[in-house]
Amino acid sequence: MKIEFRVSGEVEINALASSVLAALADVEASVTAHPGLRSALHVGTHLYHLEFRERELLGVYYTPECIVRYSLQRPAHVSWSTLDGNLRSDGDFHVRSTARGCAVRYAVSEVVDLPLVPPLIAGAQLLGRVELDRQLRSLLAALDVESHPLAGFPAPTLRGRHV
Numbered sequence: 596m597k598i599e600f601r602v603s604g605e606v607e608i609n610a611l612a613s614s615v616l617a618a619l620a621d622v623e624a625s626v627t628a629h630p631g632l633r634s635a636l637h638v639g640t641h642l643y644h645l646e647f648r649e650r651e652l653l654g655v656y657y658t659p660e661c662i663v664r665y666s667l668q669r670p671a672h673v674s675w676s677t678l679d680g681n682l683r684s685d686g687d688f689h690v691r692s693t694a695r696g697c698a699v700r701y702a703v704s705e706v707v708d709l710p711l712v713p714p715l716i717a718g719a720q721l722l723g724r725v726e727l728d729r730q731l732r733s734l735l736a737a738l739d740v741e742s743h744p745l746a747g748f749p750a751p752t753l754r755g756r757h758v
Contacts, residue, residue: 596711598652600723603702606735612671612697616690619673619699622665630733641665647682653719655709657681682707701731 608615619625626635626643636644647659661680667673674687686703705727711719 596713596716597706597708598711598716598719598723600705600720600727601703602724602728602731603700604728604731605698605700606732607693607695607698608735609696612690612692615697615699616671616673619688619690620667622667622673625673625734626665628734630730638662641667642678645680652707652709652722653711653715655711657707657709659707699735701735703727703731 622641622643623635623637626632626645629635629645631647631650632645633648634646638644642662642664644662645660649656649658659680659682661682661684662678663675663684664678665673665675671690672687674685676685677683683706684703686701689700691698691700705723707723709719
């Protein structure tokens with residue numbers, strides 16, 4: 596049965612928007628910083644085959660993998676969409692300047708096909724959303740913005756809310 600997890604939120608980072616956007620747009624680095632990723636194989640321009648560590652959801656174990664295309668076409672956005680695999684992941688990061696640095700708004704949808712009975716679907720969706728949100732916040736916290744000039748800003752700090 597297909598189970599979809601959707602999350603959106605915003606995280607404020609005490610760094611220049613251009614630095615954070617540059618770090619997110621460095622697809623090679625940001626992909627490999629993803630928590631739970633076992634391997635990332637670059638298979639074309641902005642195209643990656645991603646294999647994740649085994650996951651567990653309500654007693655069902657699965658190993659997600661997908662081929663994802665990243666897009667840097669829209670200003671201040673990094674987005675991705677799945678072309679193939681047993682995990683469908685589509686999403687977008689939007690970076691904007693704030694008085695204290697920048698904010699990264701994210702909206703992500705993941706779909707997996709798991710052998711769960713219908714009464715368990717709502718619980719699986721809730722648990723999946725919580726875990727996906729945790730992974731996205733961890734990824735944003737792990738961005739190596741120190742490799743990009745921060746124009747005197749202190750080390751990045753995260754604060755924010757999720758929707």
